[in-house]
Amino acid sequence: MQGWTKHEDAVRSLLASWQAIPDAAPVRLAKRTSNLFRPRHRTDSPGLDVSGLDGVIAIDPAARTADVQGMCTYERLVDETLVHGLIPTVVPQLRTITLGGAVTGLGIESTSLRLGLPHEAVLEMDVLTGSGELVTATPDNEHAQLFAAFPNSYGSLGYAVRLRIALEPAPRQVRLRHVRFGSGAEAAKAIAHIAEAGAWDGEPVDAVDGTAFSPDEVYLTLARFVDTDLPVSDYTGSRIYYRSIQQRSEDVLTIHDYLWRWDTDWFWCSGAFGAQDPRVRALWPRRWRRSDVYHRLVALDARIGLSRVLDRVKGVPGRERVIQDVEVPLDRLDQFLTWFDDKIGMRPVWLCPLRTRRAWPTYPLAPGDVYVNIGFWGTVVVPADAEPGAVNRRIEAAVHRLDGHKSLYSEAFYDRATFDQLYDTAGLDRLRERYDPQSRLSTLYDKAVRNS
Known part of the structure; x- marks a missing residue:
């Protein structure tokens, strides 16, 4: 019961922080870390206090379920479920991805062909909506539409405060x-x-x-x-x-x-920091060989501009950041890889097959059909006068031609009409009228494309 008592205290702090935000101010989470790769406009408004919502509330080994707070990282969740010989059905690759983040932002991993995506293990969740109401959504209660649209909504419908998820036995x-x-x-x-x-x-x-x-x-x-x-x-x-x-x-x-x-070397991206050089690796503390450390180094470089200085020294005209995960139907995989090799040329790329068990309107993949997630993360050299985002726009167009979808954790450049078609913004708007009538939360388009 101690976990539930702490959770109730944390929820009271969360709701108090909501009340402290001025009526006209936008609502955001007050958190210091993120696994997103898109810029955000700064705001002076106070954020929601989620500092007490980062743990596991309770595990039921017999039922193979866990009640987990929205800001709990998968690293912490796995540490606690393994004690009971259990693991989440799908564990995203990076330790500091949170359960709430994986559900509202779409996680994936190697069990996704067999077990779907992380949100498909969710049995129920408490969501703090844009009206400041805390509701419990399940697949078949009065909030079922909110439950279905929540995956890939990226906080535009609210924030997951508690999630009950299914677990499966963990092998040794x-x-x-x-x-x-x-x-x-x-x-x-x-x-x-x-x-x-x-x-x-x-x-x-x-x-x-x-x-x-x-x-x-x-x-x-x-x-x-x-x-x-x-x-x-x-x-x-x-x-x-x-x-x-x-x-x-x-x-x-x-x-x-x-x-x-994949976390130790951030797939293969640790090489950009020299961490794969044996001489550097011998001096790099093991506890710092983690994706969140590399992520902070990227943010530091964005502030101080060291890589831009080095590019000028090397005579590199310009670079565009290409950090994306896309899904294409299995029978289009070879077409996309052939196009990507010819037009973009980044290697390696990660492949992760998946299939969903039911329809999720905000990321409409056909249930039961096999798709392949293709992940590529890095930069490409571009002309000095290149249009910002030109390479990413070409990728978006190629994915669209092949009946695929793109995850929104990184930069997106879709025009409004295309974005609305791909991500069911009409359905999101209907739900926002019910759960956020004062438009306190940013829309999905504002978050993903306008970076607000």
């Missing part, structure tokens, strides 16, 4: 097979087979993701959850996980290290 270890394919088309055929059979080459597949290093070097990493005690690899020290994909055909990790295998 994860056996990996890194299977190489000669093209995106070959990998897509393999994904289709795994989606249908739940297995590859006679062995069950519990989780699958992929890494495309070049047009003719594409790997699918097939994971099987096992309760063995085999020798395991450690990629939190001098060894680097993504490089092992090319070097080994099989591997074994503890379940804990498997869940955070």
